[in-house]
Amino acid sequence: MKQxxxxxxxxxxxxxxxxxxxxxxxxxxxxxxxxxxxxDNTNPNLLLAQKDGVLNELVTSLTDGFKDCDLIxxxxxxxxxxxYLKELKPVIKDSCILTDVGSVKGNIHVAVKxxxxxxxxxxxxxxxxxxxxxxxxxxxxxxxxxxxxxxxxVFTPKENxxxxxxxxxKMGAIAVTLPYDKHDDVVAAISHVPHILAAxxxxxxQDNDDEDKNMYQLAAGGFKDITRIASSSPIMWENICVTNxxxxxxxxxxxxxxxxxxxxxxxxxDSDFLMDFFARSKKYRDSVK
Numbered sequence: 001m002k003q004x005x006x007x008x009x010x011x012x013x014x015x016x017x018x019x020x021x022x023x024x025x026x027x028x029x030x031x032x033x034x035x036x037x038x039x040d041n042t043n044p045n046l047l048l049a050q051k052d053g054v055l056n057e058l059v060t061s062l063t064d065g066f067k068d069c070d071l072i073x074x075x076x077x078x079x080x081x082x083x084y085l086k087e088l089k090p091v092i093k094d095s096c097i098l099t100d101v102g103s104v105k106g107n108i109h110v111a112v113k114x115x116x117x118x119x120x121x122x123x124x125x126x127x128x129x130x131x132x133x134x135x136x137x138x139x140x141x142x143x144x145x146x147x148x149x150x151x152x153x154v155f156t157p158k159e160n161x162x163x164x165x166x167x168x169x170k171m172g173a174i175a176v177t178l179p180y181d182k183h184d185d186v187v188a189a190i191s192h193v194p195h196i197l198a199a200x201x202x203x204x205x206q207d208n209d210d211e212d213k214n215m216y217q218l219a220a221g222g223f224k225d226i227t228r229i230a231s232s233s234p235i236m237w238e239n240i241c242v243t244n245x246x247x248x249x250x251x252x253x254x255x256x257x258x259x260x261x262x263x264x265x266x267x268x269x270d271s272d273f274l275m276d277f278f279a280r281s282k283k284y285r286d287s288v289k
Contacts, residue, residue, distance in 0.1 A: 002097070002163045008069040009034040009055075010062075010084055012045050015101045015126055016075030017138025020054050022171040025140070033057045033065055045135035062087050069093075073124075074100035078239040082111045089115050097160050099124045103187055104244040105151045105180035112153065122164050123151035123180055125187070126173060133233050141172075148173035151180040188247035192240055193255060196248070198230040199237075 004027055009016050012034050020032060036043050036058045049055040059065025062084070066072060069092060074081040081100050085108075092098065098120045100108060105123045112121045128146035130137060148168040152161050161177070168175040178186070205223070209215040241248060265273040 002070070002159070004030055004070045006031045006033065006069045006071075008032075008066045008072045010072065010074050011035075011076030011080065012043075012049065012055075012135055013075065014130060014133050014135070014138050014142070015128070016073065017045070017049060017054070017135035018128070018140070018142040019073060019075070019101070019126070019171065020049065021138060021140050022143060024054050026167070026170050031056050033059055033069075035062060035065065036060050049135055063091055067091050067093065069096050071097050072099070074098070074102070077233075077236050078102040078104050078107065078243045080239075082108050085111055085115050085117060089117060092120070094120070096120055097122065097163065099164065101126055103127075103191065104240055105183045107243045109151065109153065109180045118153040118155040119157065121153055122156045122160055123149075123183075124164070125149040125151070125183065127187075127191070128173070129232075132231075144172040146173045147176050149183055150175060150177045151183050152177065184244050184247045185250070188244055189251045192244060192248050193251045195229050195232065195237055196241070196252070197255070198227045202227050202230045 007023060007027070007030055009020060009032070012020070020034075023030070024032065032055050034046050034049070034055050034057075036046050037060075043058075046055065046058050050058060057065075066088065072088065072092065074084060076084065081102055088098065098117060099122050101124055102108060103125050105125065109121075109123060112118055126143055126146060126148045128142050128148075130142070148171075150161065150164055150168070165175040165177070201223075205215045205219065261273075262277065264270075265277070
């Protein structure tokens, strides 16, 4: 197992905090630091994590703070993670493993190749989360039994892939290794487009409610269940839509085809089509564990 003495975090919200809590249990004596982009040291997430004993130290300089790291985890929004790569390139040591937790992998893999960090980088995406944000909502259990996708480069050493797979398992998650482009198509279909649909449904209701706000007042179980994820971070989802646009547009177009088919069936009162449509969806959804 790779020797780990120092772990660094850049970005420290719900996912980063949950990973850090798990790593503190796995490595009780390891030094864990986090980058504080606020020079006045007033980031409440980081201060709380330091008070909890999860983090040992907060640093305001990537140049000074991250040169000794054996593992660096980028937990900021996707576009910010990419921006940090250029700053880290001249700083980190050759043996350092660099990973991220972003839900889009294509852009960061392209950036890693351009900058020359392919040997050190292995992409990561813990497929866990909540509509709640921030370190204060992070938990040890968030990653338990969640799929954690790893997207190594063609130059990622085998021992680094094995290390990350084992580390994911120690956190209680399920390691899955995929090419980065396959990952982006998969998550567009099962995560990104559903978030867009949830947000669109919320805005449709908001924009078409009557003066008495009857839709708002009567919105109950079904509406709340299907739109819960619309409460997620707007910054994160703007980043996702911009960076995974091709895959998202592909599956939005496919979804529109399904809606058009349903619209036609409803208009024509095609009971056979409707029964089959709902029966197929029920059977598949019931099989999802």
